[in-house]
Amino acid sequence: MTQSPQRIVSVVGARPNFMKLAPLVRAFAARADVQHVIVHTGQHYDREMSEDVLRDLDVPPADYNLDVGSGTHAQQTAGIMLRFEPICEALRPQFVLVYGDVNSTVAVALVAAKLCVPVAHVEAGLRSRDWSMPEEINRVVTDRLSALLFAPSRDAVDNLTAEGVPADRIHFVGNIMIDSLVRLLPAARRMGARARHGLREGGYIVVTLHRPSNVDSPETLKELLSALSVLAADTPVLFPMHPRTRARVRTLGFRPTGQLRLLDPISYLEMLSLVASSRLVITDSGGLQEETTFLGVPCLTVRPNTERPVTCTLGTNRLVAPRRDALLDAARNGIHLRSGGQVERWDGKTAERIVAVLCDGERFE
Numbered sequence: 001m002t003q004s005p006q007r008i009v010s011v012v013g014a015r016p017n018f019m020k021l022a023p024l025v026r027a028f029a030a031r032a033d034v035q036h037v038i039v040h041t042g043q044h045y046d047r048e049m050s051e052d053v054l055r056d057l058d059v060p061p062a063d064y065n066l067d068v069g070s071g072t073h074a075q076q077t078a079g080i081m082l083r084f085e086p087i088c089e090a091l092r093p094q095f096v097l098v099y100g101d102v103n104s105t106v107a108v109a110l111v112a113a114k115l116c117v118p119v120a121h122v123e124a125g126l127r128s129r130d131w132s133m134p135e136e137i138n139r140v141v142t143d144r145l146s147a148l149l150f151a152p153s154r155d156a157v158d159n160l161t162a163e164g165v166p167a168d169r170i171h172f173v174g175n176i177m178i179d180s181l182v183r184l185l186p187a188a189r190r191m192g193a194r195a196r197h198g199l200r201e202g203g204y205i206v207v208t209l210h211r212p213s214n215v216d217s218p219e220t221l222k223e224l225l226s227a228l229s230v231l232a233a234d235t236p237v238l239f240p241m242h243p244r245t246r247a248r249v250r251t252l253g254f255r256p257t258g259q260l261r262l263l264d265p266i267s268y269l270e271m272l273s274l275v276a277s278s279r280l281v282i283t284d285s286g287g288l289q290e291e292t293t294f295l296g297v298p299c300l301t302v303r304p305n306t307e308r309p310v311t312c313t314l315g316t317n318r319l320v321a322p323r324r325d326a327l328l329d330a331a332r333n334g335i336h337l338r339s340g341g342q343v344e345r346w347d348g349k350t351a352e353r354i355v356a357v358l359c360d361g362e363r364f365e
């Protein structure tokens with residue numbers, strides 16, 4: 001008699017979740033013993049923030065879309081919980097997989113845990129110890145609720161162990177974002193986004209800024225835009241803007257000068273293509289800190305701390321204060337190259353390991 005497949009529900013909602021989901025979509029598709037159901041919360045809904053990214057990653061349309069949209073943290077979290085609960089109850093999966101540290105992650109973990117459906121957290125154990133960031137709250141709460149914790153790095157394993165998580169729940173599987181990067185880098189290079197933008201190899205800077213701490217205060221945003229304007233006097237600076245940032249820059253009435261190019265959000269492949277050939281990345285994103293480390297591209301992270309310390313200790317990342325002069329100093333003097341791909345288990349095989357844990361009971365210590 002054949003056994004019925006185990007049902008695994010993945011829930012994603014925001015742009016950085018999608019690169020983490022894609023490798024598992026492929027890995028589960030290769031298993032006859034898994035029924036993989038995808039739920040999109042609708043936390044991100046603009047075409048450039050969701051549909052375009054999912055298309056680049058070959059992720060099929062979600063089985064359920066909760067259409068939650070934007071709101072305050074409470075509105076968004078509660079909205080996802082209310083809409084996910086009946087689906088989770090009806091599906092009663094063996095596992096609910098949640099990704100990263102966005103509001104969708106914690107909302108779904110709360111619902112599933114209370115329905116006694118085991119939660120598995122992909123990208124568990126990262127800690128900035130900065131409770132002013134909503135993501136830190138989301139990480140800690142999600143990990144506390146999770147039955148299985150998939151850690152991307154040794155420091156994440158150590159954080160979980162120090163918090164008292166039993167060792168048999170923690171699996172050091174590596175960084176799943178790197179799976180997507182490894183698979184799509186050749187296509188990204190072939191696409192030649194650099195040439196299309198008329199740029200030289202290693203001759204330009206890529207910028208992304210979207211954290212409330214950087215873009216919601218007009219003073220801070222002005223400092224950062226001022227530094228970018230100085231850099232753009234002699235180097236092309238490409239700045240694809242998150243919708244939040246675009247709105248704040250518009251409110252300031254800021255007009256770019258020199259070679260500063262303010263762009264709409266760009267697709268995953270185009271971003272990868274541009275970053276891989278850039279001289280420097282300036283960002284406050286979590287994913288870019290990791291991607292630049294893998295690629296060996298210098299990265300300045302405009303934040304006082306990072307939950308991804310290996311990108312600083314082993315990789316190309318450096319933290320910088322959100323001040324004009326600090327950013328200019330760092331951009332001019334701080335460029336340090338290292339070869340990419342040197343973090344343990346950031347090797348494109350993380351999804352395979354996760355499936356081996358979920359389906360075959362393997363352990364990764």
Ligand code: UD1
Nearest residue numbers: 014015016043044045046049070071102103134135243244
């Ligand atoms: C969220 C995550 C953050 C992640 C980021 C990646 C949380 C708490 N934060 O932040 O960790 O780094 O995603 O992008 O979950 N908006 C649009 N269109 C969209 C989505 C958002 O216009 O498709 C605008 C809305 O004005 C919204 C604002 O962006 O209010 C913020 O969106 P939200 O999803 O709440 O948080 P992010 O800043 O995107």
